[in-house]
Amino acid sequence: MEERLIKELKTIVGNEWVQTEKEDLICFGYDATPGFFNLPDAIVQPANAEEISQILKLANREKIPVYTRGSGTNLSAGTVPMAGGIVMFTVRMNKILEVDPVDRIAIVEPAVIVQELNVAVEKFGLIYPPDPGTVTTASIGGTVAENSGGLRGLKYGVTKHYVTGLQAVLADGQIVEFGGRTVHSPGYDMAMLFTGSEGTLGVVTKIIVRLVPAPAHRKSMMAVFDDLNDAGKSIADIISHNIIPATLEIMDNYTIRTVESFAKLGLPVDAEAIILAEVDGDYDTVEQDALKMEKVLRDNHGEVKVAKSAKERDQVWAARRAALPSLAKLRPSTFCEDATVPRSKVPDMLRAVTDIAKKYNVQVGTFGHAGDGNLHPTIVTDLRDKEEMQRVYQAMEEIFLTALKLGGTLSGEHGIGLGKLKYMPNQFGEVGMTVMRSIKHALDPNNILNPGKLLGEAQGH
Ligand SMILES: Cc1cc2nc3c(=O)[nH]c(=O)nc-3n(C[C@H](O)[C@H](O)[C@H](O)COP(=O)(O)OP(=O)(O)OC[C@H]3O[C@@H](n4cnc5c(N)ncnc54)[C@H](O)[C@@H]3O)c2cc1C
CATH class of the missing domain: 1.10.45 (Vanillyl-alcohol Oxidase; Chain A, domain 4)
Incomplete structure (x- = not known):
């Protein structure tokens, strides 16, 4: 990028908020997605929407690519500056502007971390439900742009169910606001259009989100299965019994063995699958639903262990949280996909992934949000091994196309970016x-x- 443009950027945000040194650029050349890297020309850290507006006016005039970046934890190369240009790093815009327990909303700047919002609303007895695995690191701006989901997606939905309004800066620098403090808004749902737009339509600079009351009671359980089909069928049966768990997760044998070998949680390493589930809500409903769910799991030949204390409950979820980090330790490169199918097709998808792994001789561990059909077939491999990578890409293609054939979608929550x-x-x-x-x-x-x-x-x- 020409020196005059760097100077102009520095005039907008101040010298210290523009980086062009190679060691800085390298840090912003990649994100959590394996296999994609390219250096930007400059990293710019604006303080507010007005500065972003001026930066975008400059970029639009000079036709310079702009890649907005929150925490860089996305899994679809969404922040990788493939054509160089500017990385718009939102990290300074990290204020919780308002929490209103009567309107039950919060207004935040984009770089607020999801967990920070939850901590801030806890004293009002409220929660912000979207909870990606990266809840302690992902920015709310990033989760809005990716329409992120998480462990509680089955009952509570995903980010788009919570965004009621936002402010964005358009490519030509105009600042615009859509939606507001109520769920009602006439006309095209523009806030929703920006939610899931992966940084392609504007830079989101302020977000209004809906909050909900924190559940009074929670109950978790783990069910162990010798047969993957039984595990898959119990997911469908739980839902058809009108139980909506907050969380309904699955781990296959490969994932169980890997988690156990790294985390030593006492998991049954011979099991074909385990299901981890949690119901939440008021005390009586939770107790009733937990009993019903336990019966469904047992009727499907699951060996059920109900967590009797907060400590046991934490152990159940420690196993699930360890899934991706444990798999990621196996080989140098980890591709965590999120091809999603209607929940009735979860058994078919699990079988298909196992067959595809065998066919292409690749290592795949599958876990994920089984209750909403959002599975994470995770391929562990080595990007440097060209022959193996060819098989990995063929396996991934077959996984995506199988999900579509089963009536599903390419992405349940990680976005499209470049990979898909x-x-x-x-x-x-x-x-x-x-x-x-x-x-x-x-x-x-x-x-x-x-x-x-x-x-x-x-x-x-
Ligand atoms: C271990 C691990 C577990 C994960 N678990 C989950 C999970 O359970 N559920 C889930 O949904 N995802 C999950 N993810 C993916 C990732 O955490 C989410 O996509 C997250 O929302 C990204 O937030 P971020 O702040 O890191 O965004 P970034 O990675 O910085 O950006 C993501 C995208 O949003 C755009 N963007 C960022 N900020 C803005 C803005 N202000 N305006 C406009 N566009 C913007 C970027 O250009 C990019 O396209 C996981 C990732 C990892 C590494």
């Missing part, structure tokens, strides 16, 4: 792609915002 881009027309068709590219083109005609991500280039205009 080429399968987008399989899910949306050419007309769907054209409609979405038209929206992108209308809001970002010079294609400066996260170019090439989610939709590929904004072609045809």
Whole structure:
């Protein structure tokens, strides 16, 4: 990037908030996604929407790519500056602006960490439910842009169910607000359009989220299965008995063995699968639902252990939280996918993933949010082994296409970014792609915002 433009950026945000040294640029050349890296030309850390507006006016005038970055924990290369240009690092915009227990909303800047919001609303007896595995590190701006889910998604939904309004800076620098403090808003649901837009439509600078009362009581259990099909069937049976657990997770044998070998939690290493579940709500309903759920799991040949204390409950969830970190320790590179199917198809998807792993001779551990069909087949591999990587990419392709064939979707929560881009027309068709590219083109005609991500280039205009 030309020196005059760096100077201009420094004039907007101040010298200390623009980095161009190679060692700084390297840190922003990648995110949590394996296999993608490219150096930006500059990292800019704005303090507010007005500064972002000026930066985007400059970038739009000069046609410089801009990649907005929260905490960089996404798994779809969403923040990797593939075409160089500016990384817009939001980290300074980290204030909780308001918590209103009557309107039951919070207004936050984008770099507030999800857990920080939960801590701030706890004293009002409220929670902000979307809880990705990265709840202690992910920024709310990043979770809005990815429409993140999490362990409680089955009962509580995902980020889009909580965003009631937002402020964004458009590619041409205009600042716009959509939605508000109520769930009602006429016209196109523009706040929703920005939720899940993966940094391609604007930079989100303020977010209004809905809060809900914290559950009074929780009960967790673990069920051990000798047969993957029984585990899959019990997921469908729990839901068809009208029990909506807050969390309903699965781990396959490969994941169980890996977690046990690293975390030593006493997991049954011969089990084909374990299901981890939690119900929450008022005391009586929780106790009744827990009994019903226990029966369904036993009827499907599960060996059930109900957590009798907070400590035992924490152990159940420690096993689940250890899944990805344990798998990630096995090999140098970890691809955690999130192809999602209707929950009735979870057994089919689990079987398909096992067959695909065998077919391509790749190491896959599957765990994830089984209750909403959002499985995480996780391939552990080594990016440096070209022959193995070819098999890994073939296996991934077959996993994505199988999810679509089963009536599912390419991504349950990690977004599309770059990794799944080429399968987008399989899910949306050419007309769907054209409609979405038209929206992108209308809001970002010079294609400066996260170019090439989610939709590929904004072609045809
Ligand atoms: C171990 C692990 C576990 C995970 N578990 C889950 C899980 O359970 N559920 C889940 O959904 N995800 C999960 N993720 C993925 C990731 O944590 C989420 O996608 C998270 O929301 C990303 O937040 P971030 O602040 O790191 O965003 P970043 O990675 O910085 O950015 C993500 C995307 O949002 C865009 N963006 C960021 N901020 C803004 C903004 N202010 N305005 C516009 N666009 C913006 C970026 O350009 C990028 O496209 C996991 C990741 C890891 C590594």
